[in-house]
Amino acid sequence: MKAGKVLTFSSIFAFAVAVVFFIYLVNASKALSYLSTDPKACINCHVMNTQYATWQHSSHAQRASCVECHLPTDSTVNKYKAKARDGWNHSLAFTMDTYDQVLQISEDGANRVQANCISCHARLTEIIISNSDRYHDFSGTPSTERKCWECHRDVPHGKARSLSSTPNNLGVREQ
Amino acid sequence: MNKYKLLLGGSLVAIAAMGFMASSISGKQEERESINTSPVVKAEGVESKNEEWARYFPRQYDSWKQTKQSDTIEDMLEKKPQLVILWAGYGFAKDYNAPRGHFYAVQSNINSLRTGAPVGPATGPMPTACWTCKSPDVPRVMDEEGENEYFTGKWARLGDQIVNPIGCADCHDSKTANLAISRPYLKKGLEASGVNLDEITHQDMRSLVCAQCHSEYYFKPTEYKDAEGKDQVAKVVTFPWAEGLSAENMETYYDGYGFSDWTHKISKTPMLKAQHPGYEIYKTGIHAKRGVSCADCHMPYKQEGSVKYSDHHIGNPLDNIANTCLTCHRESEEEFKSLVKTKFERKEQLMELAMNSLGKAHLAAGKAWEAGATEDEMEPVLELIRSGQWLWDYSIASHGSFYHAPEETLRLLGVANDKAQEARLKLVAVLAKHDVFDYVAPDFSTKEKAQELAGVPLQKLIDEKVAFKSALLQEWNQTAVKEGRLNMEPRKGMSDNSSYSK
Numbered sequence: 155m156k157a158g159k160v161l162t163f164s165s166i167f168a169f170a171v172a173v174v175f176f177i178y179l180v181n182a183s184k185a186l187s188y189l190s191t192d193p194k195a196c197i198n199c200h201v202m203n204t205q206y207a208t209w210q211h212s213s214h215a216q217r218a219s220c221v222e223c224h225l226p227t228d229s230t231v232n233k234y235k236a237k238a239r240d241g242w243n244h245s246l247a248f249t250m251d252t253y254d255q256v257l258q259i260s261e262d263g264a265n266r267v268q269a270n271c272i273s274c275h276a277r278l279t280e281i282i283i284s285n286s287d288r289y290h291d292f293s294g295t296p297s298t299e300r301k302c303w304e305c306h307r308d309v310p311h312g313k314a315r316s317l318s319s320t321p322n323n324l325g326v327r328e329q
Numbered sequence: 330m331n332k333y334k335l336l337l338g339g340s341l342v343a344i345a346a347m348g349f350m351a352s353s354i355s356g357k358q359e360e361r362e363s364i365n366t367s368p369v370v371k372a373e374g375v376e377s378k379n380e381e382w383a384r385y386f387p388r389q390y391d392s393w394k395q396t397k398q399s400d401t402i403e404d405m406l407e408k409k410p411q412l413v414i415l416w417a418g419y420g421f422a423k424d425y426n427a428p429r430g431h432f433y434a435v436q437s438n439i440n441s442l443r444t445g446a447p448v449g450p451a452t453g454p455m456p457t458a459c460w461t462c463k464s465p466d467v468p469r470v471m472d473e474e475g476e477n478e479y480f481t482g483k484w485a486r487l488g489d490q491i492v493n494p495i496g497c498a499d500c501h502d503s504k505t506a507n508l509a510i511s512r513p514y515l516k517k518g519l520e521a522s523g524v525n526l527d528e529i530t531h532q533d534m535r536s537l538v539c540a541q542c543h544s545e546y547y548f549k550p551t552e553y554k555d556a557e558g559k560d561q562v563a564k565v566v567t568f569p570w571a572e573g574l575s576a577e578n579m580e581t582y583y584d585g586y587g588f589s590d591w592t593h594k595i596s597k598t599p600m601l602k603a604q605h606p607g608y609e610i611y612k613t614g615i616h617a618k619r620g621v622s623c624a625d626c627h628m629p630y631k632q633e634g635s636v637k638y639s640d641h642h643i644g645n646p647l648d649n650i651a652n653t654c655l656t657c658h659r660e661s662e663e664e665f666k667s668l669v670k671t672k673f674e675r676k677e678q679l680m681e682l683a684m685n686s687l688g689k690a691h692l693a694a695g696k697a698w699e700a701g702a703t704e705d706e707m708e709p710v711l712e713l714i715r716s717g718q719w720l721w722d723y724s725i726a727s728h729g730s731f732y733h734a735p736e737e738t739l740r741l742l743g744v745a746n747d748k749a750q751e752a753r754l755k756l757v758a759v760l761a762k763h764d765v766f767d768y769v770a771p772d773f774s775t776k777e778k779a780q781e782l783a784g785v786p787l788q789k790l791i792d793e794k795v796a797f798k799s800a801l802l803q804e805w806n807q808t809a810v811k812e813g814r815l816n817m818e819p820r821k822g823m824s825d826n827s828s829y830s831k
Binding site: 158161162164165166168169171172175176178179182183199200203248249 | 333334336337340341343344347348350351353354355357358360361364365
């Protein structure tokens with residue numbers, strides 16, 4: 155009976171420690187900031203400092219935050235599904251150090267951005283689409299399938315996309 | 330019972346897993362902090378050796394080092410011999426050259442005949458204040474000794490301390506590398522002129538770091554007690570900005586203070602010497618009014634690959650016209666240069682007129698004293714000469730005033746010439762009273778003739794300087810190297826030009 159009591163107490167104590175530890179972890183990893191739309195959440199770690207700095211100095215900084223281009227905007231469910239998927243992939247890559255120095259957008263990410271370009275610049279793209287049959291087509295693929303940034307190369311992250319484009323960028327000044 | 334075992338086991342596994350995660354998070358956090366922190370060149374005090382900064386700022390250092398290319402001596406006394414007459418009895422009549430690159434600041438100061446030929450720490454004509462704009466060792470010594478202490482004693486006292494030429498720590502904080510005012514007298518001058526230091530913006534700083542040296546100043550005798558309680562008098566560099574920054578404002582300031590830099594050797598006028606009021610006159614020009622800073626034109630951004638930084642090869646923006654002037658002015662390079670040339674020629678014409686008039690006024694005043702003129706007769710004349718020469722000096726003593734503020738420069742030269750001519754008119758009457766008619770000023774059209782008139786013993790000064798350079802100067806450098814203040818490496822291949830080395 156005495157041994158049983160020790161077990162009960164120690165298991166409840168261990169559980170309580172685990173709960174407190176969990177709360178600490180949520181706080182230390184700034185986990186809740188990922189539920190917000192604040193662009194600073196994207197540079198909680200340093201990996202995207204360059205992307206943040208180039209966006210911050212672009213004209214898009216006045217209009218669109220990170221998630222407004224990079225997450226689906228058609229429904230909240232799709233948005234959080236994408237957020238969860240990206241969040242899992244990013245935290246895994248960051249924890250295991252498996253990310254590359256030169257970041258490239260995924261196929262899925264590119265499609266999302268393209269959809270958001272079109273949703274904001276709807277009037278403009280409508281004209282492009284309605285005129286698409288008059289474009290020269292050398293590749294055999296319909297020109298409506300090309301991505302906006304194949305031409306608008308420096309929107310919004312600049313032409314040189316590597317760490318060297320922002321050598322003195324030290325993240326957001328916190329002072 | 331099994332429930333608790335499960336809970337205990339599960340909790341322990343979770344704690345272990347979360348322990349790994351917590352250690353990963355804190356490791357990553359350290360990584361992030363180190364990436365987000367700018368390099369610290371020196372945590373405490375001032376890093377005066379420019380080479381030490383090169384480790385973290387190699388591009389800026391390399392561009393700074395290119396100021397080494399600007400090593401030609403242009404003897405201004407030879408080019409404009411009137412200067413010798415205007416500055417008779419003052420150091421500038423001995424030796425005065427056009428400016429060279431920042432790299433040569435210390436060498437030019439040492440080679441100039443104005444700083445004389447000391448033989449020990451307490452000899453020579455000049456106070457320590459003459460080092461003030463030459464080196465990042467100055468804020469270091471001020472930091473170590475105290476401001477008044479730095480400004481006490483003879484120039485030669487700090488010969489083995491002030492050894493690195495104008496560089497990084499003159500404009501940048503050694504800890505954060507941010508732009509910083511390293512000279513306390515600029516802060517005092519700004520406050521005296523009504524500037525609230527807390528309202529200074531980064532864009533202001535891109536001019537103010539230059540204004541630390543490219544400004545008008547005088548040496549204000551300041552009494553204080555040193556660490557041992559002994560009475561000392563420091564000669565503190567001070568900006569005369571309390572009445573405002575214009576030539577007339579400063580004149581009011583100096584007149585109110587009864588100040589004169591020296592008494593003119595020929596005309597006996599209590600003179601004012603304007604020291605390059607570059608910042609002040611730039612403030613009256615259109616570029617300053619439009620918020621263009623010194624660095625915008627003199628340190629344009631540069632790109633290497635995709636790395637962008639500001640060019641520390643400071644000099645004439647016309648040498649790099651495509652990246653400076655033409656980024657805003659859409660003329661062709663040729664057309665733009667010809668516009669600037671016109672501005673320069675306009676200034677030259679009025680400047681020559683004013684200098685000739687002032688020179689002749691000094692000589693005629695000297696003649697009047699000789700002929701027996703009284704102080705009462707001479708007083709209004711000397712006042713005009715003092716004021717006229719001050720305005721002339723203020724208008725042209727800084728770099729490129731004809732470009733920074735063309736209208737103000739020409740206005741001042743016009744008024745200066747008028748005052749000089751008025752003095753000469755009065756002198757005709759004074760001379761006539763003492764039976765001197767048809768006085769014609771002697772010829773001062775070459776440096777030799779002018780220095781003869783001004784009584785400058787040039788050869789003696791040169792001989793003494795050469796002796797100083799082979800004796801005391803060598804000791805200074807050896808001590809500085811031994812005590813770790815000077816690295817001779819960057820001086821390799823450095824020329825040693827002076828007005829007398831030809």
